[in-house]
Amino acid sequence: MSGLRVVHYLNQFFGRIGAEEAGDHPFTVREGPVGPGAGLQKELGDAGEVVATLICGDNRAATDLEAFGAEVEAALRAQRADVLVAGPAFNAGRYGLACGEACARAQAMGIPAVTALNVENPGVELYRRKTYILPTTPTALGMNETLARLARFAVKIGRREPLLSSAVEGYYGRGVRRTQILARPAADRALDMLAARIAGTPFVTELPLPAVDRVAPAAPVPDITRARIALVTTGGIVPKGNPDGLKQSNSTEWRAYPIDGVESLEPGRYESIHSGYDASAANANPNYVVPLDAVRELEHAHAFGALYPRYIVTTGVGTAVVEARRMGREIAADLRSQGVDAVILTAT
Amino acid sequence: MISALGPVASDLGANRVVRGVKIPHPCGDPTLDPAGDHALRVGLVKASLDALASKLDAARIFEAAR
Numbered sequence: 001m002s003g004l005r006v007v008h009y010l011n012q013f014f015g016r017i018g019a020e021e022a023g024d025h026p027f028t029v030r031e032g033p034v035g036p037g038a039g040l041q042k043e044l045g046d047a048g049e050v051v052a053t054l055i056c057g058d059n060r061a062a063t064d065l066e067a068f069g070a071e072v073e074a075a076l077r078a079q080r081a082d083v084l085v086a087g088p089a090f091n092a093g094r095y096g097l098a099c100g101e102a103c104a105r106a107q108a109m110g111i112p113a114v115t116a117l118n119v120e121n122p123g124v125e126l127y128r129r130k131t132y133i134l135p136t137t138p139t140a141l142g143m144n145e146t147l148a149r150l151a152r153f154a155v156k157i158g159r160r161e162p163l164l165s166s167a168v169e170g171y172y173g174r175g176v177r178r179t180q181i182l183a184r185p186a187a188d189r190a191l192d193m194l195a196a197r198i199a200g201t202p203f204v205t206e207l208p209l210p211a212v213d214r215v216a217p218a219a220p221v222p223d224i225t226r227a228r229i230a231l232v233t234t235g236g237i238v239p240k241g242n243p244d245g246l247k248q249s250n251s252t253e254w255r256a257y258p259i260d261g262v263e264s265l266e267p268g269r270y271e272s273i274h275s276g277y278d279a280s281a282a283n284a285n286p287n288y289v290v291p292l293d294a295v296r297e298l299e300h301a302h303a304f305g306a307l308y309p310r311y312i313v314t315t316g317v318g319t320a321v322v323e324a325r326r327m328g329r330e331i332a333a334d335l336r337s338q339g340v341d342a343v344i345l346t347a348t
Numbered sequence: 349m350i351s352a353l354g355p356v357a358s359d360l361g362a363n364r365v366v367r368g369v370k371i372p373h374p375c376g377d378p379t380l381d382p383a384g385d386h387a388l389r390v391g392l393v394k395a396s397l398d399a400l401a402s403k404l405d406a407a408r409i410f411e412a413a414r
Contacts, residue, residue, distance in 0.1 A: 217363035217404035224401040235374075281373040287389065288373035291350075294389040304397055342400045344393065345349040347357065348371055 004048035004158040007079050008037045009072070009086035009102045009115075011095045015055030023094075025057035027071040029079075036143060040085060043151030048158060052079045054102070061098035068098060069105040081111050083158035088116035088146045089123065091138040100127030107131050112157035114171070116146045125322040128172040132157065135172065213325075227341040230308035232331060234316030235289035235348040236274030237265065237282065248275035251315040254327050256334070260309035264293035276317030277348050289346055308340050316347060350374050350392055354409045363407045364399040366392055388412070 012022040014035045033041045033050040041050045054075050061068040076084060084106040086099035096115075100123040103113035107130060116134040117123050124133055134153060136146045149170065156163065166173040182189070189206070196203035221227045238246055244255050259265075265286035272279035272289065287293045290311055299307050312331055316324070335343065351357040352374045354367040368374030369388070376389045391412040399410045 212359070213361050215361060215363065217407070220403045221400045224397055227400070229397075229400075277372040279372070281376075281378050284378065285373075285376060288376040288378075291375040291389050291393055293386065294375070294393045297390055298393055298397070303394065344396045344400075346368070346374055347349060347351045347353075348374060 003044075003046055004082040004155065005051045005080055006040070006044060006048040006154060006158070007052050007054060007076060007081040007084050008033065008040060008050050009054045009056075009084065009099060010035060010037070011061070011089070011092070011098060012055060012057040013095075014087075015053065017055060017057075023057045023059035025055070026060060027054065027056040027068065027075075029054055029075050036088075036147060039144060039147045040151055043148045044155065047155045048083070048151075051081075056098060058092070058094035058098065061101070062094035065097065065101045069101050072102045072105050073109060076106055076109060076111055081106070083154050084111055084113040085150050085154050086113065086115035088134075088136050088140075088143065088150065089121065090116075090136050090140055090142075091118040091121050093122055096121035096123030097126065099123060100131065100133070103127065103131035103133075112154075112160070114150060114153050114157060116150055119172075122322070124172055125320075129174050132171045132174075134170060221342045224304050224342075225302060226305040228306050228308055228339055229295075229304050230335050230338075230340045230343050231259075231290055231292065231295065231311040231346070232335075232343050233290050233311065233313050233346045233348075235277075235282065235313070235346055236272050236279075236315040236317075237270055237286050237289045237311075237313055238273055240269050240271050242271075242273050246273060246313070246315060248273050248315060249318040251317075251319050251327075252323050254312055254314035254331055256310040256312045258309060259292060259307070259311050262292065263296050265290055274315050274317060274348060276315075282348075289348060291344075291346065295344070305341075308335070308338060350396060358407045358409055361407075363404055364396075364402070364410070365407070366395045366399055366410045366412060368392065 012018055012025045016035050017025050030053045034053040037050050037053050086102045089095035089099045096117045099115040103115050104127055106113035114132040116136045118136050118138045134149055136142050163169050193203045267284055270286040272282040282289045349362045350366045350368045352368040352371045354365050357365045369377050375392055376385050395410045395412040
C-alpha cells in the first residue's frame with residue numbers, strides 16, 4: 001500500500017521559528033518535515049510521509065484555542081491528511097493544550113490523531129477523552145524514543161488497524177469501555193484476585209479507581225463568633241429564569257449572586273437548574289439546598305460573625321474533575337480576597 | 349460541607365462533612381412540619397459551624413443534633 005499522508009504539528013520553538021519572543025507567531029504551514037519532524041520521518045520509514053508541518057506560537061494557540069482549531073481543520077483538509085501527529089509537547093503547558101486541541105479537531109473530522117504529553121501536562125486531563133495521547137518524559141530528553149512510539153502509533157491508527165486497550169497500546173485511558181469476551185468468567189477472575197490479595201502476591205485490577213486528592217484538614221476557625229462565612233453550593237440554585245444561562249450539567253462556570261438583606265430564598269424567586277436530581281423539593285423551598293433562612297437566624301443570634309453578602313453557585317453534575325478543581329481554586333481565591341474566613345458548601 | 353452522601357464526600361477528600369438529609373434536599377426534610385423542618389436546618393448549620401471551629405487531624409463526619 002502507499003504511504004500515509006502524515007501532518008505534523010509543532011510550536012514555534014520546535015518549529016524553528018523562535019523562542020518565547022515568537023510566542024505570538026501566527027499559524028503557518030510548511031511543506032515537509034521541520035525540526036523533530038525529521039526524526040518522525042525516519043521512524044515512519046516507507047509507511048508514511050510527513051507531507052506538511054503546521055506551526056503556531058504557543059501564546060497565539062493557547063489564548064484562542066477555538067480560532068487555532070479552525071486553522072488546524074482548514075490545513076488538515078487542504079493537506080488531505082490521513083493522520084495527524086502533534087508534538088511531543090512533554091510538560092509544556094500551552095504547547096500541550098495546542099497539541100490536544102489540534103488532535104481533538106482532527107479526530108472530530110474523522111482523521112486519526114495522536115500526541116505525546118507528560119502525565120503532569122494539563123493537556124492530558126483536558127484532551128485524553130478526545131484523542132490518543134502517549135506518555136512522555138517531562139522534558140525533551142526523551143524525544144527520540146517518543147518519536148519512535150508516535151510513528152508506530154500513527155501508522156496503526158492511520159491504517160485504521162483495530163486498537164486494544166489503553167493498557168496494552170500504551171496511551172492514556174480515554175474512559176471508553178468495550179465489551180470483550182474472556183475465557184474465564186468474572187467470578188473466577190475475582191476470586192483469583194482475592195486469593196492473590198490474601199496471599200500478598202501481585203494482581204492487576206480490572207477496575208482501577210480514580211486517584212483522589214488528599215488535603216490536610218484546614219486549621220479551625222479561631223473565633224467562630226467573629227468569622228465571616230460564605231455559602232457555596234454545587235446544587236444549581238440560581239435566581240428564577242437562570243439569568244446567566246448556567247449549564248444544567250457538565251458545568252464549567254460558577255456565579256456569585258447577591259443575598260444582601262435577603263432573609264430566605266423564596267420559592268418562585270430562586271430555582272434549581274441542576275439536571276442530576278429531582279428539583280421539586282428544592283424549587284418548593286430553595287433553602288433546602290442553600291440554607292439561607294437558618295444561616296440568617298444563627299447570624300442574628302451571633303452564632304457566627306457575618307454572612308458574606310453573596311452566595312456562590314455552580315452545577316455539580318457530570319462536571320470534569322479538572323474543571324471542578326479549577327472552579328474550586330477560583331472560588332477560594334475570590335472569597336479569600338473578600339476577607340471570607342470559612343465556607344459552608346452544600347452539595348446535592 | 350453539607351452532603352447527604354457523607355462517607356462519599358469524606359472518601360473523596362472533604363475533611364469537614366456534615367451529614368445532610370437526602371440528595372435532592374440536603375438541608376431539610378419536606379415530610380416534616382414546617383417548624384420541625386426549620387429546626388432541622390438550623391441544626392445542620394450549627395453542626396457546620398461546630399465543624400469549622402473543630403481542630404481535625406483527619407477527615408470527620410459530623411452529625412446534626414436532632
